[in-house]
Amino acid sequence: MDAPPKTVALSWGELLAKASKRMRVSLTKLKHEGSGYPDLASRLCEAHARKTKGKPSQSLLKLKRIICAETAWYPPEDKRLKFASYLEKVAPSWIITTNYDQILECLLPGASFSLGPSDTFTSRKGLIPIFHLHGIRTDPESLIISQEDYVALFRPNEYRQIRLALALKESTTCLLGYGLGDVNVLTALDWSSKVFQGKGQAYPREVIQVVRNTKSAQEDPYRLENGIVVVEVEDIADFFDEFVEAIPRWKKQRSRRKAKIKEVLNIFREAAPDDVTDFLEDGEWRRNILAALPKYEIEFVREFEVFLNKVVDQNRKLSSRNGAFREYAKGLNMSLDVLSTFECGKFPPALLAAIVRNMDRLARYIGEGVGNSYSASQLWAERKSELSKSMVAELRAIAGCHRHVSLEELISEL
Numbered sequence: 001m002d003a004p005p006k007t008v009a010l011s012w013g014e015l016l017a018k019a020s021k022r023m024r025v026s027l028t029k030l031k032h033e034g035s036g037y038p039d040l041a042s043r044l045c046e047a048h049a050r051k052t053k054g055k056p057s058q059s060l061l062k063l064k065r066i067i068c069a070e071t072a073w074y075p076p077e078d079k080r081l082k083f084a085s086y087l088e089k090v091a092p093s094w095i096i097t098t099n100y101d102q103i104l105e106c107l108l109p110g111a112s113f114s115l116g117p118s119d120t121f122t123s124r125k126g127l128i129p130i131f132h133l134h135g136i137r138t139d140p141e142s143l144i145i146s147q148e149d150y151v152a153l154f155r156p157n158e159y160r161q162i163r164l165a166l167a168l169k170e171s172t173t174c175l176l177g178y179g180l181g182d183v184n185v186l187t188a189l190d191w192s193s194k195v196f197q198g199k200g201q202a203y204p205r206e207v208i209q210v211v212r213n214t215k216s217a218q219e220d221p222y223r224l225e226n227g228i229v230v231v232e233v234e235d236i237a238d239f240f241d242e243f244v245e246a247i248p249r250w251k252k253q254r255s256r257r258k259a260k261i262k263e264v265l266n267i268f269r270e271a272a273p274d275d276v277t278d279f280l281e282d283g284e285w286r287r288n289i290l291a292a293l294p295k296y297e298i299e300f301v302r303e304f305e306v307f308l309n310k311v312v313d314q315n316r317k318l319s320s321r322n323g324a325f326r327e328y329a330k331g332l333n334m335s336l337d338v339l340s341t342f343e344c345g346k347f348p349p350a351l352l353a354a355i356v357r358n359m360d361r362l363a364r365y366i367g368e369g370v371g372n373s374y375s376a377s378q379l380w381a382e383r384k385s386e387l388s389k390s391m392v393a394e395l396r397a398i399a400g401c402h403r404h405v406s407l408e409e410l411i412s413e414l
Contacts, residue, residue, distance in 0.1 A: 019066040042147040064140040071101040086240040100137040165191035175209040268303035290341045301348045325373035344390040360404035
């Protein structure tokens with residue numbers, strides 16, 4: 001039995017060489033120093049149009065149809081199963097490819113769907129979108145191959161260019177086996193870092209480039225001047241093997257993180273009397289709890305607001321007793337700790353509103369006169385400087401809108 005033919009994906013230059021033979025145009029005569037592949041593709045179409053006395057647009061469509069026919073390759077079964085297993089374990093949220101072929105779809109049957117360059121970059125629950133940035137072989141007209149195609153691609157309002165830059169800006173992106181030779185991707189990277197600039201990041205965002213180096217691959221990753229992290233490997237499979245091996249360790253870390261979140265959430269949800277009392281009176285324990293809030297704000301803030309209201313209610317009841325002036329100091333100390341937990345611009349609005357209401361209540365009893373809490377007054381003198389200028393301005397704005405007169409008077413000196 002004959003051995004199965006070896007299937008090798010053709011490079012851009014090899015695709016043009018094959019197409020030129022089928023179009024019966026000498027590619028060698030069209031090449032000149034400094035000419036890129038898009039320019040060469042355009043020259044090929046112009047030469048074919050002159051030869052056939054047709055239009056360059058017709059020749060371009062013929063070129064694209066030939067390329068679609070020449071990219072009808074699929075991986076052998078052993079490779080397909082191997083790399084399908086890799087992708088299943090890595091579980092990417094989305095895939096963007098500059099390839100025309102559908103090898104990736106072949107690796108993810110039933111778990112992915114194709115998007116052409118004219119489609120919006122959408123996702124469906126449980127499926128991985130595979131966005132073909134330069135077109136897909138099932139739609140010849142979508143292919144980006146000629147100089148004219150690239151000119152259209154770089155229009156200021158071109159959806160693909162903007163969407164790619166946004167995807168790089170909003171996600172951790174791994175470039176597999178890609179040498180960053182395409183100006184389309186390079187421009188998107190530049191836009192994502194220079195044009196779409198954001199001061200803060202609430203999530204990890206890196207561009208990691210896995211580069212094949214069969215001769216002298218560096219063992220340790222390194223960072224380029226443009227911020228890209230480069231990982232050199234002798235084979236892409238080696239990278240996947242190492243990555244897949246690390247996944248269980250990462251899942252274990254995530255499990256510990258979830259357990260920690262659950263532990264703190266249970267404190268908030270159950271609001272046991274002892275925990276409410278400790279949060280009010282035990283400063284060290286309270287600050288340890290508060291330290292977790294900025295890290296897991298989304299998971300915690302709703303439950304913490306309910307818990308905080310119970311703490312405030314208890315403080316109100318205790319301070320209402322005759323002569324219980326120290327309870328006002330405890331409530332103030334707790335409130336100032338909460339106010340220092342978040343940066344002013346990142347403070348959850350509902351939580352800030354609850355603290356401001358409590359601060360207004362406490363402010364009525366902070367002073368040196370009859371009926372005031374001396375201990376609360378002393379504590380305010382010691383800690384008021386901890387409030388940032390931006391936080392003071394925000395407290396003053398909220399107090400003004402809600403007519404919290406006592407709080408306005410308290411912070412008027414700041």
